[in-house]
Amino acid sequence: MNTFTIRKPDNPxxxxxxxxxxxxxxxxxxxxxxxxxxxxxxxxxxxxxxxxVDVYRRNIMACAMPGFCPVMSIMLTERTTSEILRxxxxxxxxxxxxxxxxxxxxxxxxxxxFGLKKKYPVLREVEKICLDTKKEDMIFSVHPxxxxxxxxxxxxxxxxxxxxxxxxxxxxxxxxxxxxxxEHLSTREMIEFVKSTPPNVAGxxxxxxxxxxxxxxxxxxxxxxxxxxxxxxxxxxxxxxxAVRETMVSGNPKFFVIPDSAPHEMHxxxxxxxxxxxxxxxVFSDPVFMPLVTDIFFSEIxxxxxARQRLEDATSRFWAEFMRLPLNIETITLKREEWTxxxxxxxxxxxxxxxxxxxxxV
Ligand SMILES: [Zn+2]
Numbered sequence: 016m017n018t019f020t021i022r023k024p025d026n027p028x029x030x031x032x033x034x035x036x037x038x039x040x041x042x043x044x045x046x047x048x049x050x051x052x053x054x055x056x057x058x059x060x061x062x063x064x065x066x067x068v069d070v071y072r073r074n075i076m077a078c079a080m081p082g083f084c085p086v087m088s089i090m091l092t093e094r095t096t097s098e099i100l101r102x103x104x105x106x107x108x109x110x111x112x113x114x115x116x117x118x119x120x121x122x123x124x125x126x127x128x129f130g131l132k133k134k135y136p137v138l139r140e141v142e143k144i145c146l147d148t149k150k151e152d153m154i155f156s157v158h159p160x161x162x163x164x165x166x167x168x169x170x171x172x173x174x175x176x177x178x179x180x181x182x183x184x185x186x187x188x189x190x191x192x193x194x195x196x197x198e199h200l201s202t203r204e205m206i207e208f209v210k211s212t213p214p215n216v217a218g219x220x221x222x223x224x225x226x227x228x229x230x231x232x233x234x235x236x237x238x239x240x241x242x243x244x245x246x247x248x249x250x251x252x253x254x255x256x257x258a259v260r261e262t263m264v265s266g267n268p269k270f271f272v273i274p275d276s277a278p279h280e281m282h283x284x285x286x287x288x289x290x291x292x293x294x295x296x297x298v299f300s301d302p303v304f305m306p307l308v309t310d311i312f313f314s315e316i317x318x319x320x321x322a323r324q325r326l327e328d329a330t331s332r333f334w335a336e337f338m339r340l341p342l343n344i345e346t347i348t349l350k351r352e353e354w355t356x357x358x359x360x361x362x363x364x365x366x367x368x369x370x371x372x373x374x375x376x377v
Contacts, residue, residue, distance in 0.1 A: 016319040016351075018377070023345040024330035026051040028156070028198055028219055028273040029301065030120075031075060031085075033057050039361040040278050041078050043301040047376060049331075049343040052086040052110055052156075056121040061090045064099055065106030072107065088112050088156065092124045097140045104144060104153055109338075111141055114158040118175075119247045119296055120277065128161055128182040135189070142193040145215070152338055156196045159183050159205060160248050171237045172249040173229060176202050187212050194337070199224065199275050201248040203258035209269060210262075217337050219273040222307040223298060223366065224250065225259045242284045242294030243364055246277065263308075264315040266325050271334040274304035278363045285364075298366035303356055305330075306374040307367070309349050313374075348377040 026048040031037050044051050053075065055062025062071050068087045075085050088110030089095070089103045100111070113131070114122040126134060144153045160175040161182070170178050183197060183205075195216045200206050201224040209218035227250040232241050239245050250256075262270050277297025282288040284295060300307075309326060316322035335342050354375050358368035 016313075016323065018348060018350045019323050020346045020348045021323060021327040022331040023047075023049045023343045023347050024305065025049055025334050025343065026274060026276075026301075027196070027271050027334045028052050028054065028275050030054045030056070030275075030277045030297065032278060033071075033074070036278060036280075036363070037075065038078050039363060040276070040299065040301065041075070041083075044276070045080050045083050047301065047305055047347065049345060050084045050086050050335075050340070053088060054110075054112055055088045055090045056112070056114060056119070058121050061092065061121065061124060062087070063089050063092060063094060063103075065102035065104075065108070068103055068106040068108045086110065090114070090124075091126065091134060091137070093126055094124075095134065095137050097136055100137050100140050108153070109151060110154045110156050111137075112156045112158070115160065115162060115179075118158060118160050118162045120279075122158075127163070128179060129165065131182065131186070138190060138193060142190050145194045146192045152194050154194050154196055154338070155190075156198055157183065157186070158247075159197050159200070172233065172247075173237070173251065176200070176205050176248045180205065180208060183208065187216055191215065196271075196337075199248060199273065200262075200270075201251050201259065202255045206258050206262050206270075210267070212269075214269075217269045217271065217333075219271045219275075220259050220263045221246075221273055221275045221300070222304065222311060223275070223300060224248070225256055225263060225311055226307065228253060228256060239294050240286070242286060242289070243366075243368070244298070245284075245294055245296055246275070246298050247296040260311055260315055263329060264312050264322075264325055266328060268328070268333040268336065270329065271337070272308055272329040274300045276301035276304070281359060281362050281364055299360075299363050300366040302360070302365050303367050303372060305347070305349060305376050306354075306372040309374040310372065349374050350377050 159179040161178040278299035279295040312326040
């Protein structure tokens, strides 16, 4: 199969940023995705309230093509109350995002897994919305990584996802009616956990975690040696990569394939420009998402019609069904033809820049 057409994908997790960055990255998102869940860890201000949601949506729509459909989110912080939550829902927010304090980009105002119980009243409110069949769902989206243990000691990148597992388990037990998505799973253990959960819980997988190995990103001391392949959770060992690939193509409706595109400017992503500062985590993956994912499905599944079907389900069906949203009616076409990914676009390094990919969006 050298050319095929599938239902247009949704993007259940991406970062469009603000200002000039948003203007540059939005056209890529616009072209490939129908609905786009926009994460709210923006700088200098997080998206936290109904008013923030309104303003951010207006900014996005001023730059996007008509028909682009952002799904808005708010960040869970110390300031989030049940009242703020309800206002944000009324303003159209459909995701509440939890990133533990200091775990990833712009999360310093977040709360840690250790403090999450304080926010249970807010989560009860989200659960109430999920249980009300007349209302559209609201998702509790969890970044499952723990950066410090209970004594405040730093946990190395590679162990952070597994370290969050007891908290994730507790959350699922405490909220049987809450729709929870554990994001960008990168370890076999976490994937097995999500497989064992009830139907109100799902997980997402990125192509990055399926193709980048830990050794390409970090040295033995755990320091980042290649910021261009640095995302969170950090790339893992081979057995975990295999688990991500196998699960992605398995046809299990609990798992959605996402780009988690997280653009940064060049000076935050190149060692010689960082001058001792820590590199930013996250890669600009929207432009290469469909070619990479298509390659994974067609290499893992030898029956090409089955590969096409599973690819369509994982990118455009499972998330929509979990959200109780209609499936997209538009389509996109992919063609097997080699191309070399440009190194950067408008000062933003593109993931896989300089490398040759086998598929492209027509
Ligand atoms: Zn993200």
